[in-house]
Amino acid sequence: MTTTEIPGWFRWVDQQLFRAILADQADGPPGDVVEIGTYLGKSAVLIGEYVRPVERFVAVDLFGRTDLLAGAEANRREVDKSYKSLTRSKFEENYLSRHPALPYVVEGPSSWVVDHVEPGSVRFCHIDASHLYEHVRTDIQNARTMLRTGGVVVFDDWRTEHTPGVSAAVWESVFVDGLIPVVLTPTKFYGVYAEPAALARNAEQVVATSGEFWAERQDIAGHSVLRMRLQQPPKPPPPPPVDYDRVEALTAGAIDDRLEQWSATLTRSLDSQVRRAALDASSITRGRRWLRRLSRRATSPAAKPEGR
Numbered sequence: 001m002t003t004t005e006i007p008g009w010f011r012w013v014d015q016q017l018f019r020a021i022l023a024d025q026a027d028g029p030p031g032d033v034v035e036i037g038t039y040l041g042k043s044a045v046l047i048g049e050y051v052r053p054v055e056r057f058v059a060v061d062l063f064g065r066t067d068l069l070a071g072a073e074a075n076r077r078e079v080d081k082s083y084k085s086l087t088r089s090k091f092e093e094n095y096l097s098r099h100p101a102l103p104y105v106v107e108g109p110s111s112w113v114v115d116h117v118e119p120g121s122v123r124f125c126h127i128d129a130s131h132l133y134e135h136v137r138t139d140i141q142n143a144r145t146m147l148r149t150g151g152v153v154v155f156d157d158w159r160t161e162h163t164p165g166v167s168a169a170v171w172e173s174v175f176v177d178g179l180i181p182v183v184l185t186p187t188k189f190y191g192v193y194a195e196p197a198a199l200a201r202n203a204e205q206v207v208a209t210s211g212e213f214w215a216e217r218q219d220i221a222g223h224s225v226l227r228m229r230l231q232q233p234p235k236p237p238p239p240p241p242v243d244y245d246r247v248e249a250l251t252a253g254a255i256d257d258r259l260e261q262w263s264a265t266l267t268r269s270l271d272s273q274v275r276r277a278a279l280d281a282s283s284i285t286r287g288r289r290w291l292r293r294l295s296r297r298a299t300s301p302a303a304k305p306e307g308r
């Protein structure tokens with residue numbers, strides 16, 4: 001299955017950005033790649049395309065194991081509501097349909113990731129697990145520990161109405177921990193804790209080369225941030241102003257034409273009915289005459305047979 005065919009949440013603009021960032025990094029020194037929250041593998045399958053043999057791709061998800069969420073009732077409800085049917089085997093099946101081998105899979109709460117990844121080793125980290133404040137906050141702290149200098153961190157649903165906890169945790173990291181916002185799309189926030197130039201360049205290149213995306217820069221607390229999204233289709237030109245005199249003339253002409261057609265049809269139909277009625281009348285007259293002749297012949301003496 002391709003990224004497009006796998007169910008999940010991964011917009012086209014983000015797919016293009018992930019590709020640009022990961023491909024650019026894959027020309028540089030090796031580093032690990034982490035995804036926290038894989039679901040069925042929509043984003044993981046794409047990320048896996050850019051992992052080199054010397055690198056580790058660590059993919060973390062509960063895969064429905066809410067029994068591992070001790071004391072995290074809100075997270076349990078979140079998983080039961082949105083990801084109930086997810087199993088590890090479904091994720092693995094999807095991943096193996098595009099790759100010869102699985103990533104390093106951690107089945108458990110996102111906080112376990114630090115037990116499987118070296119500090120300072122990660123070049124790219126996608127955080128897309130629980131969308132509740134305290135969990136995202138822990139994921140951010142862990143990402144900060146795992147990222148190497150200039151490593152990119154991406155957060156999902158940074159501004160969605162039903163995920164205010166993600167917004168709170170992400171902007172808190174900007175103002176408290178030094179997270180640098182570099183690119184914002186409708187659903188994802190791209191940042192670094194140092195050296196934002198490469199990430200900014202990758203995004204600018206996507207905008208410049210594809211022609212599919214709208215973008216603008218905004219300053220946020222001293223950071224120049226690129227907002228980008230898919231272009232809206234161009235609006236159709238406004239209709240020309242209505243010339244009521246012309247419309248009236250056209251309408252009047254059309255009504256006249258139609259009346260003429262109706263009257264011609266009606267005349268043709270009446271003509272044919274009159275002709276049929278005339279024919280009927282003449283055949284009745286002929287029939288009557290024939291009957292009269294017949295009865296006269298039958299009652300004449302010459303017509304009586306002999307001996308009767």
Ligand SMILES: C[S@@+](CC[C@H](N)C(=O)[O-])C[C@H]1O[C@@H](n2cnc3c(N)ncnc32)[C@H](O)[C@@H]1O
Pocket residue numbers: 007008009010036037038039040041042043044060061062063064075079083086108109110111128129130131135
């Ligand atoms: C929005 S989905 C991930 C979407 C995926 N990245 C895609 O591209 O379609 C969130 C995932 O996070 C997992 N999840 C939720 N809470 C978690 C937690 N505390 N620890 C680990 N995984 C969690 C869910 O099981 C679900 O598969």
